[in-house]
Amino acid sequence: MLAFTRRALLALAAVFVAACAQLPAADAPPPIVFVHGNGDTAGTWQATVWRFESNGWPRDRLYAIDMPLTYARDDDTKPQAGRSSADEHAAFLKAEVEKVLKATGAKQVVLFGNSRGGNAVRNYVYNAGGESNVSHAILGGTPNHGVWAVHIDGLSDNSEFAGHGPTLTALNKPKNAAGDEVTGPVKWMTIRSDRNDKYAQPDGLWIGKRGVETGVTYAGPELKGATNVVIPRIDHRETSYSAPAFEAAYRFITGHAPARTDVMPENKVMLSGRIDGAGTNIGIAGAQLRIFATDPVTGERRGDAMYTKTAAGDGAWGPFNAQPDTRYEFEVTAAGYATTHFYRSLFPRSSSYINMRPERVPDVDKNAPSLAIMTRPRGYLDPGRDTMAFDGQSPPPGAVLGAGASTSRVKPEGLPRAIVAEFNGERVVGRTWPLKENHVSVLELTY
Numbered sequence: 542m543l544a545f546t547r548r549a550l551l552a553l554a555a556v557f558v559a560a561c562a563q564l565p566a567a568d569a570p571p572p573i574v575f576v577h578g579n580g581d582t583a584g585t586w587q588a589t590v591w592r593f594e595s596n597g598w599p600r601d602r603l604y605a606i607d608m609p610l611t612y613a614r615d616d617d618t619k620p621q622a623g624r625s626s627a628d629e630h631a632a633f634l635k636a637e638v639e640k641v642l643k644a645t646g647a648k649q650v651v652l653f654g655n656s657r658g659g660n661a662v663r664n665y666v667y668n669a670g671g672e673s674n675v676s677h678a679i680l681g682g683t684p685n686h687g688v689w690a691v692h693i694d695g696l697s698d699n700s701e702f703a704g705h706g707p708t709l710t711a712l713n714k715p716k717n718a719a720g721d722e723v724t725g726p727v728k729w730m731t732i733r734s735d736r737n738d739k740y741a742q743p744d745g746l747w748i749g750k751r752g753v754e755t756g757v758t759y760a761g762p763e764l765k766g767a768t769n770v771v772i773p774r775i776d777h778r779e780t781s782y783s784a785p786a787f788e789a790a791y792r793f794i795t796g797h798a799p800a801r802t803d804v805m806p807e808n809k810v811m812l813s814g815r816i817d818g819a820g821t822n823i824g825i826a827g828a829q830l831r832i833f834a835t836d837p838v839t840g841e842r843r844g845d846a847m848y849t850k851t852a853a854g855d856g857a858w859g860p861f862n863a864q865p866d867t868r869y870e871f872e873v874t875a876a877g878y879a880t881t882h883f884y885r886s887l888f889p890r891s892s893s894y895i896n897m898r899p900e901r902v903p904d905v906d907k908n909a910p911s912l913a914i915m916t917r918p919r920g921y922l923d924p925g926r927d928t929m930a931f932d933g934q935s936p937p938p939g940a941v942l943g944a945g946a947s948t949s950r951v952k953p954e955g956l957p958r959a960i961v962a963e964f965n966g967e968r969v970v971g972r973t974w975p976l977k978e979n980h981v982s983v984l985e986l987t988y
Contacts, residue, residue, distance in 0.1 A: 813859020824856020
């Protein structure tokens with residue numbers, strides 16, 4: 542078992558920072574297909590893709606995919622509106638891998654799945670003909686032995702996340718006489734937290750069952766026969782999207798450490814992405830996007846919109862020629878949603894994964910003067926581990942010990958004004974907007 546600490550990783554980065562960030566010309570890096578988790582989007586892989594690019598991986602060999610119906614069914618054996626089955630997820634992944642193989646001419650891909658995405662990876666490899674198409678499979682925070690593994694009232698025994706259910710029981714069936722849960726020729730690695738993954742807990746707190754034993758241990762994401770990496774204190778999403786997880790994945794694929802784990806800036810930055818409906822990766826036809834340059838201190842707009850777009854049926858937008866030293870507001874207007882103002886950190890590199898889902902205002906908030914949301918899609922907000930604040934409140938409202946919440950919501954008065962989200966040195970500045978006019982602010986952290 543491998544274990545990495547923050548201090549060790551910093552030392553490692555220092556050793557290699559002066560090294561050439563390009564892969565040897567003789568190498569042909571395999572395409573990597575990134576598979577997001579339950580409810581997420583391809584955009585969660587943005588910083589990970591940047592880190593691979595910063596170490597010389599060609600951009601056209603890095604593919605983050607969007608599963609249209611991102612959430613798993615409550616009962617995998619029964620159709621459920623707006624949700625997908627484990628087999629549907631694997632079939633979608635299979636189709637995407639085939640597209641990548643055709644586009645690149647490669648014989649095999651690397652698969653990197655977060656959480657539920659790892660279920661799809663395993664299902665594709667063992668049950669959907671993917672074994673010959675995959676060289677390496679990396680599973681970050683995948684609940685390989687379930688989020689719960691015993692019968693618990695109110696939770697389905699047929700859930701894709703039930704360790705004792707049909708999906709995971711079949712996937713975990715011993716593959717050889719040694720009882721390994723994975724076998725070659727695919728090389729397998731899991732990445733997990735030591736104790737800080739909300740979905741690998743012996744107590745059911747994070748699934749609404751405080752005090753109920755789940756039958757799962759902190760080591761639930763590990764697989765017998767795989768290379769199992771433990772990174773202290775990281776959370777469920779950081780098992781895939783953090784710099785330490787990137788370092789472990791890069792080393793596993795290449796056999797050596799990356800030259801750097803930070804993001805190397807580039808001079809020309811082109812941005813594009815998707816505008817999707819709530820809880821899905823299905824585009825909102827007719828959604829309106831306007832992009833404004835903003836003042837880094839006040840969040841106010843600097844002039845007129847620099848880019849406007851009416852999304853087609855697939856929700857796609859871009860490309861937008863951005864400046865790496867300029868901060869932007871992305872204003873999204875769509876029927877049935879609040880006009881949502883997204884504020885982000887600087888964009889040091891190009892990305893085609895700037896995905897946005899406009900907000901709907903809950904009834905409980907509709908009489909507030911404004912609504913602002915701080916969100917960290919690539920990790921959680923843990924006051925016991927992280928330094929953070931939202932609109933001057935530290936810890937931010939809703940942030941709880943144990944890395945269990947990824948958003949904070951405030952309802953500021955005194956409109957309009959600047960509002961700031963801070964997390965471990967990253968700082969996003971936005972503006973408040975009047976909720977009575979159906980406007981919402983979202984301050985999204987990148988790292």
